[in-house]
Amino acid sequence: MKAGTAFSALAVRREAVAAVVLLLALLAVVLPTFAELYQLVWQTDEQGHGPIIIGVAVWLMWRVRHALVALPFTPAPAAGYSLMALGWVAYVLGRSQTIVQLECLGLIVLAVALLLLWRGVAALRLLWFPLFFLLFAVPLPGTVVQALTVPLKSAVSYVAEAALHAAGYPIARSGVTLQIGPYQLLVADACAGLNSLFTLESLGLLYMNLAGYTSRFRNVLLAILIVPISFASNVVRVLILVLITYYFGDAAGQGFVHGFAGMVLFMVALVLMLLTDALLGRTLFKEARA
Secondary structure, X not given: OHHHHHHHHHHHHHHHHHHHHHHHHHHHHHHHHHHHHHHHOOOOOOOOOHHHHHHHHHHHHHHOHHHHHOOOOOOOHHHHHHHHHHHHHHHHHHHHOOOHHHHHHHHHHHHHHHHHHHOOHHHXXXXXXXXXXXXHHOOOOHHHHHHHHHHHHHHHHHHHHHHHHHOOOOEEEEOOEXXXXXXXXXXXXXXXXXXXXXXXXXXXXXXXHHXXXXXXXXXXXXXXXXXXXXXXXXXXHHHHHHHHHHHHXXXXXXXXXXXXXXXXXXXXXXXXXXXXXXXXXXXXXXXXXX
């Protein structure tokens, strides 16, 4: 009995050492990418959510660490090594060609491959959401952002102008420029861009994961509704900015943009998301949590 216990303890120690070595190897690859993202991407207003996404994903993984370690050792070498090869190709190609999106995707694929080689498919089932959540930390391609941001800004500007005009304010619009009284305000990318929609979608998915609803239809419906919620939140932010400028001057409006615009956006989006979820729970779904 003592020999068996000693052997089991030795096996656990060996497995722990192997896991630490794999983690250190992954960090050795990840850290240079993080340094590049910090210098080129994360310091911008549009992509500053990246570190938060990664931190939340790590926290989600940490929450299930005991369940992960308790999984039986059932590796999937065929899938694991195949994905590892694919991940290395994507990472090397992205890093050598300065395609940061491909580089980041390669790292996520490598993490999936290591899980398959360590604990198999069961580990992937356990950690699928944190790994999927990491996709929101991948910077969006600039061409895609520009192509979709222009119509989003136009739509937000149009709705904001219509709402203020209906309320009796002296407002006019030219493209994405709003004029109210003696002031002109340009609706910037950060006020109605694709990146804010992308970030709010990640916030909504995190909320659904923590809520633990068992209804897939409810989760999918709420995920879809986050798109108009994000749009409405952007409209509210622009309305507040315009009204602050109208009543307190251009200096107050500019100060608001730099200090509180992002906070207002997420607060409004969170409130709308909670109200929408509560409405769904009262009308279409029973409260079913995992």
